[in-house]
Amino acid sequence: MASSCSQAVRQHVCKSSTILQEIVIPKKKTWSKEAVLQALASTVNRDPTASDHRLQDDPYLTPKTSSEFVRFGYRTVSGFQVTLLERFTIGACYGSLPFLRPVKTFLQTYDFSRAPCLVFSFRENNNAERIFALLSEPNTHSYSALIRGMVKHGAYSKAFSTYTDLLNNPLKADVNTFNALITAAPEVKEKYNEKWELILDLLKEMAEQKVKPNLLTLNAVLKALRRCGTLGKSQAFPVISEMKALSIDPSLASYNHLLGIFYKPGAPFLGQTDILQEVMNEVSGKSFTPQDPDDAQFFITAVRICLDTKDIEQAYRVHELLGVGENWRLLGNDLQQNIYYARFFSLLCMMENIDVVLKWYRDLVPSVYYPSSNIMRDLLQALDTDNRLDLIPQIWKDIKQLGHANRQKLVEDLLTLMAREKQNQEVQESFAECALDIKKMYDTGDRGKVIMSWTATSLSDLISVLLAAQRRQDAWEVLKLFKTHNRVPSEELLNKFLTCITESGEVNHAVELVQISAGFCLPETPKLIQRVQQEFQLSEQQKNILSDLEIQTFNSD
């Protein structure tokens, strides 16, 4: 073996020596200071059992519901903001404040592009105009700020008239002014083609004034095209290709607007599923940086389209994109994150089998997402479809923890699912425990909690579950609740109950059951009486009671 190895090596050496390869010495690679840390960080995946990094690691301080999570975030931030006030009072003792200087120099020297926006958020539009009028020499910068402020606050036609003033001055507008005007264009015209004409005019003027468009221009045009109906669909791709020719790469916001142009919410989708696929092809594997505030809408829009078209493959690709590089930053604030995960999860519940759904459930909840009660109902439906109703008690525990234990629809769905079929002994026991727990939720809860009201269906379901687990005493107590809450039991339920009582042989209960039925003046009372008379050994007293009831019901008919 050794000889054959050495022979092979010799052959290989001969081969390589005959082929003279040019040895290319690569350039020295420089690594950044954090390269090692970044490499290590890339090996660490998200820990699904850990809570958010902004929270304290303590069970008392961990939020259980999404509302708590948001509230804790707000409380932390409000703590930050209180300190601003304190720092202001402390700082005022030490330094001169910028607005103690005279207003004019302030306006000229201070970053004027920011100032009107600041002004606009606190005061009315006219005040800002007055300040603008005070300026002796308005320049491009100040006009731009004014126009942008007007567009931001809805004074679109005024913005256009200010623009004409600017041109008459004569000054040139800058790229930000044009972006604002393009955003305002759909608002000032009615018809689709008029809007598009106006945008085209603006773009032409931009070219005339030798102003280079930037990414925000592209996004503004695409956003305006969303309001242009079918014209938008035909013009969207040409716009993108022209911008690409100018070496402006589309960001996630552009893709978002593109999806918005082609997939109108509520409209039927005819042959448009490939747009999402093409977009995902373009976007997959790339890491994006936030360049436009609308970038955060991309994931939500994409997952909404997947939900509407029931496309689970694309949804996985969208979710994968979220894992690439820094893209998680583009998921937006807590509310947007919640919406994204709600849509993603409900698509999963609809399309995938229960094992996959549960895997995602354990991964996402509650470390990243606190589901709402609707999503929990979707999850229950998924359990039902795949016949895994034995998992219901575990899900109920989660529902309680999330704070959805007092949502009537959800609880009623739970009871119905448990009561529908007879399960094996173990499962039935767990159902009975769960059902009794649910019953506690209906009782007068703590102050401030929403109290649910019993319906006939929910009561019957509860009793069926208890009877199936041989919990006759508990079932008996629940039966009494019918009277207290003014609900009428069904015939089926009473018959079932009677069968159960027959098994146990409690004659008193049987008679009481008939009395209850008579109390409700139910039409099946005579049948019940007959059954009791046949199946039980009755004492004299009981026979008398029954015959009285029989006569009563006979008379009332």
Added chain:
Amino acid sequence: MSKNMATSLVRQTKLLSIVSSQLNSAACFRNIHCTAACLKNRAARIRVGKGDKSVTYEQAYHPHHIGHRKGWLSQHTSNLQGEDGAAERVVEDVFIRRFMYGTFHGCLADEVVIKRRGNLLVICAVMIQKLLPSKFYFLIGYTVELLSHFYKCPVQIEMQTVEEKVVYKYL
């Protein structure tokens, strides 16, 4: 305690100036030591009493047990050979402890532990579940922002809660 120290100091210097002038004039050169008395054998020790005083682990063990049965409450590298800034760290620590005591008034279950990792200041506190979690988060946000502004370094709070103060023994 500081007021007592100050007044006694003033009194003692007056006394010293009178006495030393008399002494010097009498050609006698014995001086008087006049710092305030800092009793090293009484600091951080809770004395044994009737048996009704509850005491935590930290309070039960005396300072000579530090390093043997207790850890350190403040961790920084200024006490290593060739490092400076120890005195500044001490002053910062004192301020931080008083700040935490006041901000989370009545909630602290035990002493605050202060750790410094590079530039980061980590304040570790064990709290009693006296306030609602949202109130805790508000105070955490407030403390972090104010202290980081004050000390010009990132500040992090690591909080743990207990239902009531953890009693080690009764003295």
